[in-house]
Amino acid sequence: MPEPSKTEQRKAEHVNIILEENVSAEYNFWNDVRLVHNALPEIDLDDIDTSVKLLGKRLEAPLVISSMTGGFSMGREINANLARAAAEVGVAMGVGSQRAALEKPELEDTYAVVRDHDVPLRLANIGAPQLVPQAGKRAYGIADAKRAIDMVAADALIVHLNYLQEIVQPEGDRRGKGVLAAIKALASRFPVVAKETGAGISREVALGLKKAGVRAIDVGGLGGTSFSAVEYYRARKEAAGLKERLGATFWNWGIPTPASVVLASVGLPVIATGGVRSGLDVAKGIALGATAAGIAKPMLEAAKVSADAVVAELRAVVEELKAAMFLTGSSSIAELQERHAIVSRPTSDWIELGHEE
């Protein structure tokens, strides 16, 4: 067996840390959002339609299994389980950053396994920092993006924005100049989704991304899995004192997910990701203006068990979403998008200030 590369080791470490340690942000901001109960819904539960169109594809429910993994052996099994479940329930799925396979083609299979399943919307994934030259490394361009897309027969390419993670991880990339122009170049060739990974998207950034031609925004906000927390644990294991400190300091950095959903609504479909833990959270995101919600960590936990466990988790989320739709008198996702949400502090402050930015 060849030695696993640094990237492969990091991926395995991320999954293990996320499964074993407490890596959540301190506060889940979905707690600040309430939907208004309708005591006379005047619809039948069985008539509720949870389907939605996202990036031209019809999903049975407004759910995305968020980009997580690939690039090492356990990643193949996790991706296979996630893809089988996504196909069975009819929801979208993203693979994790494909950098590992772009560097080492023998790892392609750990991502390409998702092609074996009829997932209605498949999303490729590369990192925004890799679109500009980083120390000693070349920048990824159109050809690399195309390889990533073809590898998983993707309908769209996610470009993830993760500078918080880069700054707290020992081997992180530090160059950020020119990234928006690089995203624009990719967006002129492929359908691109811009996605944060836990620190959220502000209004100004959303407007910049829209101008660059991206087709959707996944807000990846604060409130769920914190990559600063993940990197804190990694640094602690490696006795990397300064990085451990940075991870702890920035554990709760970012724009709360529900606030980011409102702020990033600039006329593109928004995916609400970050701390979504139930179908009620999904409903809250949609009432705030999202088209779909993304869930990562709970899907990883289920995928470690089996594809059936992922199906069960997805179906439970859909049942909760349906219950929330019934109790707000919403027979479709479009109707749910029209419902009022009551937002309390601190999330309401973020929305108010973020609009003035």
Ligand SMILES: Cc1cc2nc3c(=O)[nH]c(=O)nc-3n(C[C@H](O)[C@H](O)[C@H](O)COP(=O)(O)O)c2cc1C
């Ligand atoms: C194990 C793991 C690996 C991840 N890797 C990626 C990645 O490669 N690319 C990406 O865009 N997001 C990645 N993410 C971030 C998730 O897609 C998501 O934005 C974040 O975990 C917040 O969702 P959650 O609170 O439901 O976990 C990863 C998350 C987890 C849990």
